Amino acid sequence: xxxxxxxxxxxxxxxSNENNEPVHIHVSKGGAEAKYWLIPDLDxxxxxxxxxxxxxxxxxxxKENADxxxxxxxxxxx
Numbered sequence: 001x002x003x004x005x006x007x008x009x010x011x012x013x014x015x016s017n018e019n020n021e022p023v024h025i026h027v028s029k030g031g032a033e034a035k036y037w038l039i040p041d042l043d044x045x046x047x048x049x050x051x052x053x054x055x056x057x058x059x060x061x062x063k064e065n066a067d068x069x070x071x072x073x074x075x076x077x078x
Contacts, residue, residue, distance in 0.1 A: 001013055001016060002016060002076060004072050005065070005068075008061070010028070010029045010061065011028050012065070013026050013028070019077040022039050022040075023037070023070055024036060024037045025038065025069050029054070031049055032054070033047075036058075042059070042063055042066065
């Protein structure tokens with residue numbers, strides 16, 4: 001489960017066995033976890049344990065780092 005980076009205590013990662021899915025990122029902090037599709041559009045798949053304010057912050061962070069996430073995904077899976 002490669003960790004790409006950490007920002008504000010959020011860990012951004014993907015599972016190494018999910019290459020059969022579209023590009024996405026998992027985010028965790030404490031016991032909470034979320035998943036966001038990046039392609040074709042940024043979309044929250046789920047967000048368990050995060051408050052609305054945290055979900056908004058995470059979505060902004062994913063959007064700001066989308067190019068880096070996609071690049072790392074492609075490096076790892078291709």
